[in-house]
Amino acid sequence: MHEPFSEQRSLSPMLEIRRLEGWYGESHVLHGMNLSIGEGEVVTLLGRNGAGKTTTLRAIMGILDRAEGSIVFRGRELLGLPPERIARSGIGYCPEERGIFSDLTVEENLLLLPVVGEGGMRVDQIHTLFPNLKERRTSYGTKLSGGEQQMLAIGRILRTGAKLLLLDEPTEGLAPVIVEQIGVAIRLLKQKGFTILLVEQNFHFASSVADRHYVVEGGKVVDEVGNADVAARSQQLQAYLGV
Amino acid sequence: MMSIFSMPADVFLGQLLLGLINGSFYAILSLGLAVIFGLLQIINFTHGAQYMMGAFVAWMLLHYFGIGYWPALILSPLLVGLLGVLLERTLFRKLYNLDHIYGFLLTYGVALVVESAFRAQYGVSGQPYRPPSALSGIIDLDFMVLPIYRLWVVAASIVVCAATWIVVEKTKLGAYLRAATEKPVLLRAFGVNVPRMIMITYGFGVGLAALAGVLAAPIYQVSSIMGGNIMPVIFAVVVIGGMGSIGGAILTGFCLGILEAFAKLLYPPAASTVIFIAMILILTVRPAGLFGRTR
Numbered sequence: 001m002h003e004p005f006s007e008q009r010s011l012s013p014m015l016e017i018r019r020l021e022g023w024y025g026e027s028h029v030l031h032g033m034n035l036s037i038g039e040g041e042v043v044t045l046l047g048r049n050g051a052g053k054t055t056t057l058r059a060i061m062g063i064l065d066r067a068e069g070s071i072v073f074r075g076r077e078l079l080g081l082p083p084e085r086i087a088r089s090g091i092g093y094c095p096e097e098r099g100i101f102s103d104l105t106v107e108e109n110l111l112l113l114p115v116v117g118e119g120g121m122r123v124d125q126i127h128t129l130f131p132n133l134k135e136r137r138t139s140y141g142t143k144l145s146g147g148e149q150q151m152l153a154i155g156r157i158l159r160t161g162a163k164l165l166l167l168d169e170p171t172e173g174l175a176p177v178i179v180e181q182i183g184v185a186i187r188l189l190k191q192k193g194f195t196i197l198l199v200e201q202n203f204h205f206a207s208s209v210a211d212r213h214y215v216v217e218g219g220k221v222v223d224e225v226g227n228a229d230v231a232a233r234s235q236q237l238q239a240y241l242g243v
Numbered sequence: 244m245m246s247i248f249s250m251p252a253d254v255f256l257g258q259l260l261l262g263l264i265n266g267s268f269y270a271i272l273s274l275g276l277a278v279i280f281g282l283l284q285i286i287n288f289t290h291g292a293q294y295m296m297g298a299f300v301a302w303m304l305l306h307y308f309g310i311g312y313w314p315a316l317i318l319s320p321l322l323v324g325l326l327g328v329l330l331e332r333t334l335f336r337k338l339y340n341l342d343h344i345y346g347f348l349l350t351y352g353v354a355l356v357v358e359s360a361f362r363a364q365y366g367v368s369g370q371p372y373r374p375p376s377a378l379s380g381i382i383d384l385d386f387m388v389l390p391i392y393r394l395w396v397v398a399a400s401i402v403v404c405a406a407t408w409i410v411v412e413k414t415k416l417g418a419y420l421r422a423a424t425e426k427p428v429l430l431r432a433f434g435v436n437v438p439r440m441i442m443i444t445y446g447f448g449v450g451l452a453a454l455a456g457v458l459a460a461p462i463y464q465v466s467s468i469m470g471g472n473i474m475p476v477i478f479a480v481v482v483i484g485g486m487g488s489i490g491g492a493i494l495t496g497f498c499l500g501i502l503e504a505f506a507k508l509l510y511p512p513a514a515s516t517v518i519f520i521a522m523i524l525i526l527t528v529r530p531a532g533l534f535g536r537t538r
Contacts, residue, residue, distance in 0.1 A: 061432040087434035099429045103421040112418055114434045160434070 012075075014039045014195050015060075015164060020069035022052070022059045022219070029055045030067070031219035037164075042186065042196040044206040047216035048242050053199040054096050056216070057166045060197075061093050062086045073164065090117045092157030096168040096199070098149045102142040106133055109141055110156045117161030126155045129185055147178035154185065165189070168199045183208055203241055215240045250508075253386030258504045264393045264462075266500020267400030268455050268473065270493045273480040274404055275451035277492035278411070280481070281424045282444045285335060285346035290477065291470030292357040293449045296323045297456025299361060302372050302465040312375040312457075319457045320450035327449030331442050354470070361467035369464025396458050403454065404493040411489050420444065424487070479522045485535020495533060 013036035022030030030052050037043045045053040059067040062083040071078040078086050087093065092113075101109055110123065110133065127134040130151035136144060144152065150170055157165060167186075171179045179202070186196065186209045200206040206213060207230045215223040217240065225233055250258075272294060279287045287293075300322055301315035310318070330353065338345045373379070374392040382389045411417040422430050423437050431437045456469075463469055476499075484495030499518050507514035525533060 063428050063432050083428070083431040084434050084436045087432055093429075093432050095429060095432075099426060101422045101425050103425055104418055108418045111415070112422055112433070116434050157433075 013037055014074060015197070016072045018070040020056070020059060020067065020071065022055050022064050023066040024055070025065055029219050030059065033220050035214050035221055037195060037197055039195055040193055041212065042190050042198060042210045044198045044200045044210045044213045045216050046200055046203060046206060046213050046237070046241060048201070051216040052219040053216050054168055057093070057168050057197070057199060060091065060166060088116045090161070090163050092160055092162030092165045094153045094157055094165065094167045094170065096172070098153040100141040100144065100149045100152055102140060104141055105137065106139050106141065106144070106152060107137045109152055110159065113156050113160045115161050117163060120161035121158040123159065126158055129188065130155050147174050150174060150182065164195045164197065166197050169201065171200070171202050171205050179205060201241065203237055254508065257387040258508050259501060260389065262501030262504030263397050263497065264500070265503060266497035267397050268459060269477060269480050269500050270404050270496030271400050271451055271455040272473070272477045273484065273492040273496045274407060274489065275448040276477065276481050277484070277487055277489055278407070279445055279448035281487040282420065282441055283335065284343065285350060287448065288347060288350040289354045289357070290452050291474035292354040293323055293327065293452040294456040294473065295361065295467060295470035296357065297453025298460040298465045298469060300453065301457040301460050302370050305372070316454070316457050320453040323453035324446040324450030328442055328446040331445040335445070358467055358471060365467055367466060367468050369466040372460040372465050374461035392461055396462065399458060408489055408493060476518055479518050483522050483525050483532055485532025488532070488534040491532065491534025
């Protein structure tokens with residue numbers, strides 16, 4: 001049993017983003033993002049295409065052209081650090097396009113990422129979580145189905161010992177049965193104590209795994225909804241997402 | 244007498260060996276270019292100058308310090324490779340976000356400066372460099388007389404190429420290299436210091452060029468124009484093999500060396516152009532080269 005989220009949030013947050021501004025080249029995408037995540041929480045960023053969700057994750061990882069404001073992870077300012085230092089502070093990143101290396105086998109993809117913290121999952125544990133990855137060990141990245149690529153993209157960051165996982169639309173374009181499998185995996189990861197920031201457009205999926213939701217619009221957070229209130233506010237959330 | 248392809252067997256084998264010797268240099272040099280291009284996306288037009296420097300450093304070590312061939316085989320690639328690292332840190336690094344044409348201009352410009360400096364100092368005539376005593380002498384194969392040093396070059400080249408191929412294709416280090424070639428930004432976001440990898444990779448590619456230079460010194464003599472002479476062929480090899488393909492560069496290097504040797508035998512005037520004719524024909528059919536992939 002986990003504590004109610006109001007108590008969790010009274011602790012100092014694991015990740016705290018304040019007044020974050022972000023740019024792709026000349027175009028100004030993030031306009032003062034504010035959010036915070038406590039240790040062990042699963043939090044989603046909900047919002048339409050182009051709202052700035054993916055950009056927020058890219059800003060955290062240090063791979064945005066330009067960002068200003070503050071991103072504090074475990075008491076340390078990340079903004080201005082090179083991406084490799086940010087990753088090594090204990091953050092695992094699963095990008096929207098999955099980012100599977102096509103010249104590498106499944107096994108090589110899985111073992112590629114450097115260990116960034118203690119207590120990462122063992123390969124056999126990852127294989128138990130995603131049995132497909134075991135079957136397809138020797139296949140090259142490009143030969144995988146979309147679902148298998150997604151499992152690999154999540155699986156490989158579990159090995160690294162990263163405690164904060166950034167998952168960018170892990171269910172996008174996947175069959176319902178695979179979405180369910182990903183959902184099981186995320187709930188299991190939460191049980192294991194991982195902290196997860198999840199970008200989603202699939203609001204039903206989001207409410208099946210998360211503690212809280214931030215609604216993102218126009219490059220900033222416009223609303224925050226605890227998972228317990230989702231049912232009551234479902235109409236409003238549908239309106240935000242334009243479904 | 245037995246004959247192969249309507250050639251006497253001894254003539255055939257003799258040309259094959261000559262082709263393998265030239266092919267050894269083509270393979271090491273185009274391998275270095277392919278490794279560099281794969282990760283930096285820069286066509287290293289300084290490669291010929293670095294090959295020449297490799298030979299010259301070996302010559303200088305002997306001439307000024309009395310350091311012989313075997314230490315030079317290690318020291319020269321190390322030294323020239325370090326100069327390459329310096330070049331990458333100070334100049335190339337500023338070009339990665341710019342159009343490829345800037346990489347061409349810079350590497351070509353550096354080659355001109357380096358080659359002119361050596362020409363000004365040492366002229367264009369070759370400095371003799373003797374093979375080490377252990378590799379001097381000949382083997383009499385009945386059908387031909389073969390200098391031992393040339394056999395050594397073929398063997399050394401095969402070992403170096405095979406080792407590089409194994410490292411790139413079969414090891415964890417190689418997996419990093421292949422991953423960085425494909426998605427450098429993402430690999431950084433996983434915690435890998437890609438800028439440092441790029442620096443080391445460039446140094447390694449340059450070191451290969453210098454190694455070829457040391458191997459070439461006893462065969463071709465050491466001169467400021469040796470790089471300029473061999474590089475057009477090397478670029479043709481890389482283009483035919485497919486830019487950035489490690490195995491392709493190696494295989495194409497050896498094959499074109501052999502092709503050239505047989506052209507020399509069958510129709511001598513075509514010997515110097517046969518590689519470029521092959522290049523035109525192959526690019527017509529496969530624009531990405533024999534082993535290249537279009538992205």
